[in-house]
Amino acid sequence: MSTFGTLFRVTTYGESHCKSVGCIVDGVPPGMELTEADIQPQMTRRRPGQSALSTPRDEKDLVQIQSGTEYGVTLGTPIGMLVRNEDQRPKDYSEMDIYPRPSHADWTYLQKYGVKARSGGGRSSARETIGRVAAGAIAEKYLRLSHNIEIVAFVSSVGPIHLFDPEATPSSDPAFQSLLSTITREKVDSFLPVRCPDTVASGKMADLIAEYRDKKDSIGGTVTCVIRNVPAGLGEPCFDKIEAKLAHAMLSIPATKGFEVGSGFKGTEIPGSKHNDMFVPHPTKPLSLATATNYSGGIQGGITNGENIYFKVAFKSPATISIAQQTASYTGEPGTLEAKGRHDPSVVPRAIPIVEAMAALVVMDMVLQQQSREATREMLGRAARLVPELSRQEEKAAVEGVEKVLEAVEKA
Template identity: 70%
Template sequence: MSTFGEYFRVTTYGESHCRSVGCIVDGCPPGMELTEADIQPQMTRRRPGQSAITTPRNEKDRVMIQSGTEFGVTLGTPIGMLVMNEDQRPKDYGNSTMDKFPRPSHADWTYLEKYGVKASSGGGRSSARETIGRVAAGAIAEKYLKLAYGVEITAFVTSVGNMHMFPPTAEHPTPSTNPEFLSLLQTIDRKTVDQFLPVRCPDEKKSREMEDYIADFRDKSDSIGGTVTCVIKNAPSGLGEPCFDKLEALLAHAMLSIPATKGFEIGSGFGGCEVPGSVHNDPFVPATEDNAPAIETGAARAGIPRPKLTTKTNFSGGIQGGISNGAPIYFRVAFKPPATIGVAQKTATYDGDAEGELAAKGRHDPCVVPRAVPIVEAMAALVIMDTVLAQQARHTAKSLLPPLKQTINTAKPVGNGVSEVSGA
């Protein structure tokens, strides 16, 4: 439906050309300082009209907090946020051709099949305008996660069409084995990503090439797809709920709910299937200040100890058995070419009585990945926030019980430091 999350619940509303869009956030912890200034930066990164390779629709996307705070502090009650649609043009869709023909690969036909009625302008509820509520809610989640755990979430463009920032090779079938990619994950942040506007690919040469590539499709009234990679640093270990709400499953659900997504891979992904287990497995090593530095956060001030182990490699993408292990969580999301294009395409009328051609009108992105970056970050924040609150509830419940004398059954060393482990 239109609600995401269990503990941190976000309900979005609005269509592409209605009066406003926004969301209700329920479950935000009380006592956190929060104003529009905490939310607006991500809204601005998502908004249309940013450059010559995005839709020219001119929306400022100014967010207004309607409830749930007083004197700039969260009350613990539902937070309502609203953004006015200021540059909607439903008349762009009111021509006889677009009234008769569903756009190929768009949601026009499927929404009509589902509801028996559909919004006559834009994509209605399937439009990327709906993601405004997600980004606003994600900004709130991110602030809490940063203050409580030092979590940092950064997404960036890694491919457009067949142009890849890290092309697969025989030596590195997956970027997770590429030292250059792994080094980037450790250092990348949003400030760096936004130095490479308008594409948001943090490689000067590739970014310029991708910009020209997208512009070429724009000039031909066509479109192209791409991928966005996201890394979540400092997420606490223990997140994820086996068996059906594993952390990677929740992330996949979140990412594939974003409009225009067609694929999701975590850690080594599909390329990891091409290397043997002896290479792919992530050995555990003791956590030290060098490989797992402590961060001054709310968790640290509360005396919550950091994990005693970390991994030497991270092919798993920070998740093992569906549960976070404290290492950086990273994944990639695939976005298809936008369906609404000006190139005339063969299609059929809604009633199926005739075939014809449709050259769509309206203002649309020739490639969505530059503006999808903050949306991916927002959905990642919502997943981590929800799982953090679930884990906090579990820890609090456990802390009220008498401590156990023994909680870990250690295997006896057999020899040469090798432990004997039995299989299933």
């Protein structure tokens, strides 16, 4: 469906070439200062037309808050946000009336609904993610204010070019762990247009994307994300483990094809004696524990342990390309499709804020659930502390009552 979350619920709406796209966010805590200025930076990082390596579609993606705030403060009621589609070109998709685009959602949407959007990808378009990013910006602000939680994503590979040795286990690399602990969004954005935080790797990735763009082709890649300062205890066993919710969130992003957390698939090659994260006294928190390593990616038993959460998301090469492809029409007749329209030769540079937004939505929902549990537990604790006192008072009253009855009997 189009709704994500339990206590912090986000519903997105809109198609790639309709009048507007956006979302409704329910469960935002009241009393938080919030204006469009808190949301727009992430929208701008996601918008098309950022460089020669992205789609030339010219959208400013200016967000408008429609409800849920007054005088710049959240009311606790649903927040509606809207972004207008300004640079629409539905005529670019006339060939879709004849041919479903290979590896795109045209055919599957038609099978599911019996009708499909005739312009662009409809709900399968990356335009749908605008609502996610807007909602994620709200979640991020609350998480930052309440727990100082930081979420930073960056491009870790494009095609065969990797930021770290793909044959090694990055989770055991001190340089990788140092990067996770220190990387900032400002640092990531200083490596535009690719957003890979390394001069050499970023340059090679940019050249590769440009090469595929010039050939009217496309190329995929991976995005790595770290979530810092997450409190221990988040996650809901057994089916809503936090890595399961993160996987759900990430694989709901268009063009994703893979997800791994912590040591991921490389962790299968390490024996348990080396893979186990040994506990040590926490360096700054008395009576608390930390781990000497972090192969688990900050999650054990589906619950956060207080260490950095990190994961990687794989994005396939964009399906819509301008190379002539032999395919079949909706009626099964062989033909040639040469797609028009404006599309990214690689989605990974613009996927960064989307990954961050979906991570924020998961953590925000888990934080609210845990806060609810802790609040109810505290209420029970207060009640338990009152019980002995109440019991003594009730016992005293009962004894006094019996004594009065006995006195009355003796007098009689």
